[in-house]
Amino acid sequence: MGQTSTAARQRRSRTDILNTRERGHVIAGLKTMLNPKVTAVVGVSTSNPFSPGNVIFRKLCFENGLKTYPINPKGGTVEGVKVYKSITEAPDDIELAVISIPARFVPGVLEECGRKKIRSVIVVSGGFSETGESGRSLQHEIVEIANQYNITMVGPNCIGVFVPDRVDTFFLPSERVARPRYGNVAIVSQSGGWLVERLEEFADRDVGIAAAVSIGNSAQTTVSDFVRFFGEDDNVRVILAYIEGFGPGEGRRFVEECARVARKKPIVVLKGGQSEAGHRATQSHTSSLAGNGAVVSAAFRQFGVIEAMDEDEVMAYSKVFSFGPRPMKGKRVGTLTVSGGHGVIASDEAAYYGLEFPPFKEEDQEAMRSVMTPAYQGIASFRNPIDLTGSASDIDYERVLDKMLALDYIDAALLLLLPYAPGISLQIGARVANVAKRHKKTVVAYVPYLDKYEVIIRGFELNGIPCGDTIEEAVQMLNGIRKWSEYLQRVGAL
Amino acid sequence: MGQTSTAARQRRSRTDILNTRERGHVIAGLKTMLNPKVTAVVGVSTSNPFSPGNVIFRKLCFENGLKTYPINPKGGTVEGVKVYKSITEAPDDIELAVISIPARFVPGVLEECGRKKIRSVIVVSGGFSETGESGRSLQHEIVEIANQYNITMVGPNCIGVFVPDRVDTFFLPSERVARPRYGNVAIVSQSGGWLVERLEEFADRDVGIAAAVSIGNSAQTTVSDFVRFFGEDDNVRVILAYIEGFGPGEGRRFVEECARVARKKPIVVLKGGQSEAGHRATQSHTSSLAGNGAVVSAAFRQFGVIEAMDEDEVMAYSKVFSFGPRPMKGKRVGTLTVSGGHGVIASDEAAYYGLEFPPFKEEDQEAMRSVMTPAYQGIASFRNPIDLTGSASDIDYERVLDKMLALDYIDAALLLLLPYAPGISLQIGARVANVAKRHKKTVVAYVPYLDKYEVIIRGFELNGIPCGDTIEEAVQMLNGIRKWSEYLQRVGAL
Numbered sequence: 001m002g003q004t005s006t007a008a009r010q011r012r013s014r015t016d017i018l019n020t021r022e023r024g025h026v027i028a029g030l031k032t033m034l035n036p037k038v039t040a041v042v043g044v045s046t047s048n049p050f051s052p053g054n055v056i057f058r059k060l061c062f063e064n065g066l067k068t069y070p071i072n073p074k075g076g077t078v079e080g081v082k083v084y085k086s087i088t089e090a091p092d093d094i095e096l097a098v099i100s101i102p103a104r105f106v107p108g109v110l111e112e113c114g115r116k117k118i119r120s121v122i123v124v125s126g127g128f129s130e131t132g133e134s135g136r137s138l139q140h141e142i143v144e145i146a147n148q149y150n151i152t153m154v155g156p157n158c159i160g161v162f163v164p165d166r167v168d169t170f171f172l173p174s175e176r177v178a179r180p181r182y183g184n185v186a187i188v189s190q191s192g193g194w195l196v197e198r199l200e201e202f203a204d205r206d207v208g209i210a211a212a213v214s215i216g217n218s219a220q221t222t223v224s225d226f227v228r229f230f231g232e233d234d235n236v237r238v239i240l241a242y243i244e245g246f247g248p249g250e251g252r253r254f255v256e257e258c259a260r261v262a263r264k265k266p267i268v269v270l271k272g273g274q275s276e277a278g279h280r281a282t283q284s285h286t287s288s289l290a291g292n293g294a295v296v297s298a299a300f301r302q303f304g305v306i307e308a309m310d311e312d313e314v315m316a317y318s319k320v321f322s323f324g325p326r327p328m329k330g331k332r333v334g335t336l337t338v339s340g341g342h343g344v345i346a347s348d349e350a351a352y353y354g355l356e357f358p359p360f361k362e363e364d365q366e367a368m369r370s371v372m373t374p375a376y377q378g379i380a381s382f383r384n385p386i387d388l389t390g391s392a393s394d395i396d397y398e399r400v401l402d403k404m405l406a407l408d409y410i411d412a413a414l415l416l417l418l419p420y421a422p423g424i425s426l427q428i429g430a431r432v433a434n435v436a437k438r439h440k441k442t443v444v445a446y447v448p449y450l451d452k453y454e455v456i457i458r459g460f461e462l463n464g465i466p467c468g469d470t471i472e473e474a475v476q477m478l479n480g481i482r483k484w485s486e487y488l489q490r491v492g493a494l
Numbered sequence: 495m496g497q498t499s500t501a502a503r504q505r506r507s508r509t510d511i512l513n514t515r516e517r518g519h520v521i522a523g524l525k526t527m528l529n530p531k532v533t534a535v536v537g538v539s540t541s542n543p544f545s546p547g548n549v550i551f552r553k554l555c556f557e558n559g560l561k562t563y564p565i566n567p568k569g570g571t572v573e574g575v576k577v578y579k580s581i582t583e584a585p586d587d588i589e590l591a592v593i594s595i596p597a598r599f600v601p602g603v604l605e606e607c608g609r610k611k612i613r614s615v616i617v618v619s620g621g622f623s624e625t626g627e628s629g630r631s632l633q634h635e636i637v638e639i640a641n642q643y644n645i646t647m648v649g650p651n652c653i654g655v656f657v658p659d660r661v662d663t664f665f666l667p668s669e670r671v672a673r674p675r676y677g678n679v680a681i682v683s684q685s686g687g688w689l690v691e692r693l694e695e696f697a698d699r700d701v702g703i704a705a706a707v708s709i710g711n712s713a714q715t716t717v718s719d720f721v722r723f724f725g726e727d728d729n730v731r732v733i734l735a736y737i738e739g740f741g742p743g744e745g746r747r748f749v750e751e752c753a754r755v756a757r758k759k760p761i762v763v764l765k766g767g768q769s770e771a772g773h774r775a776t777q778s779h780t781s782s783l784a785g786n787g788a789v790v791s792a793a794f795r796q797f798g799v800i801e802a803m804d805e806d807e808v809m810a811y812s813k814v815f816s817f818g819p820r821p822m823k824g825k826r827v828g829t830l831t832v833s834g835g836h837g838v839i840a841s842d843e844a845a846y847y848g849l850e851f852p853p854f855k856e857e858d859q860e861a862m863r864s865v866m867t868p869a870y871q872g873i874a875s876f877r878n879p880i881d882l883t884g885s886a887s888d889i890d891y892e893r894v895l896d897k898m899l900a901l902d903y904i905d906a907a908l909l910l911l912l913p914y915a916p917g918i919s920l921q922i923g924a925r926v927a928n929v930a931k932r933h934k935k936t937v938v939a940y941v942p943y944l945d946k947y948e949v950i951i952r953g954f955e956l957n958g959i960p961c962g963d964t965i966e967e968a969v970q971m972l973n974g975i976r977k978w979s980e981y982l983q984r985v986g987a988l
Binding site: 274 | 620621625665666670683685686687690691695698736738767768769776777805806832833834835840841844845851877879914916942944
């Protein structure tokens, strides 16, 4: 075990640890980590099949179908597979090693990985900087080793990485946690628990992910590295991060990285610990430098980071950006509903988010009224929101929308669908989406996310219109697009 | 058709229409309306089986199993049942008449109902005050007739009433809208669309309702009448209302009614049109006097009305109060989690709502640590929120909670459950709920509302602990209890 003096390295701050060349190397190593061909799991148990190492081994080997070597000093077999006594003894083709052993043994194993030229390592083990002074010293030691051997390391104190159908080191029973399909949202999180819940929720809402990474103490690779990495990945349309705080100097590097990447794709961040009470709680969790809430929010805005205020906004923004929506030229929204109450609630929500529902000109109101079924022209209201009433049918909705989207003082459309209205059929989604395609405007819809409305929702979504599960979510979706559009305008990228 | 002069009555405001004696009569009539034995539906079609009248007829007759007379001037049969040509011609035992015919014919039919001594009438038909001056005049006319004959009238321009397994006049295809089970939440709404969505959502979350009433233009019976009515109904634990505005003088009557009823049970209100844009939208919908948003909110607070700010709060407050929760003596919450990130997010949410997570005393932290499984004592954190970490198991959670609930500086407990942790079993809900029963403290839990966690959720909820579907919802639940508790304290009812 390569014990080296740690006194000097403890005086260096984390950002000093890597220079630009090394940082570039780290990025390259992530590519292997998220798409490895051969893996090793250090810390399988021959007696306890439910130890984290064994759960990870079974996932990599049997679920992901990767060639995987289990490692335990005692040797033997696990699930019928030969156990190697050490990394050194194992074959030479390992690309990713996952380490799940007591903290004090990690530096030695990492040295072995380095000598074996393994490029990517995930340290699952806890017992590092989150536990106090001696843990901090141990953490500095493993970072030194990783840098010395050009190892890209994620962790320690994390659950690692998950890419659908490719690699999964999350040591959680599969029957307890749903996994989403492959898609274009990349997620990075300082909290494993938070990340796991997002997987569950994304699966439930059918939002696909490109990768999910739990960075734990982020001793070497940090959230900024992942922003850069996913920024260059053309499969990724939106980057989502849960952050509790930054190491010294890391905050600035993060926003600068974001400012660059946000010109190409939106970055959504939920910042834990923005309140004073929340900040105190981060101290028991990740011991991050959370910073002043208002200052952090202002920096996010300035550098193009879209801040989500809660889990609902996280879902709204992630989902809408996964559709690669058209930016909005302004914040003027035309709203079309079949229930007056829904229009009122949407108006309140839009006002909260600073979106505008401009009144329609008299002649435009008449033009829209004229295409409505004559029997209902008298009871429908064509202000903004437009209320076609519960008597409206698909064709009314289509025709009025077509007129509304043509108005030059409308930047986007908000469609509130109440599938309970007898005249609204399950075809409405596809029908309306095809009308929307004729216009170059941003359109989002609200349809409750229920199995029985799946035909409507798929009609919309397969035709490029994202559906919010609540009126508020649909409004938040528009708000996300508007925030990103404003940044693009400001930096001249629109 | 009893045409009477309307000039004089148009000069009277709506609140003048009923004196106290008449108002008492209206209340009595609601009892019949929500539990009728014999009903009539005026406006069934012999040619269109999907007309609103026919849908209502089939529901009352076949779903609710009520003796129901279909009425149409042409006679004939509908669904094999004899159609009477008028209310006058129908048998004398009608308790509730539902009218779904063009507006201009409503006064005549209402006169017939009056002469027949029918005590409760729902006017589904639109075409009254929401359409302008002549509609307003027609509306005054039907109110006069109703008052003259002591008829309790709901509507016009509404979808009527729904009581599970008893009465259902909502003319919506049953396959499109789920209906919740019978329970103790009473809902009153100025928007039929909003109400229908709540039914859907309440069914989805398994929150039972005592009654749902769409009051439409509330020409005679108003939201205040229903607050009084449900206030006296011991089956109702919480009253939920969606209100866009009040007629002249009605706002004051409403808050005064609430102030009285809120001493017995909480009243939750979502006020549509609180923003300026939302207020404008109410003008096309219900033409209500919405009032200044801030003034309305202040009045609600003063008179004990719990204002929900959005649909999420509506669900959180309705659900938590349906459990008849213990009031909170203060706003000091102890929080117990197995994920640090969840603790951070809960802290931020609680700070937003003004709830406090007081730090635990050093000796109390040690007492809680000492009951934890020894191997994990070192990694768990016993500040507030307590983070037992993903290594904790059921017994740790139970023992620590037992200590925490005994602390005299904790008014309530917030349990954040992450059922993904391998040591947490599906028994956790019932186990923890039984620990909570030993203490006289308010307890709410957070468990994602998914089928696979049903055993956990039922374990909690059948033992009296409500589960929020998100961390935010669980925090909102505590906030609702605290708001109500503060009112009770203020009026000396706690």
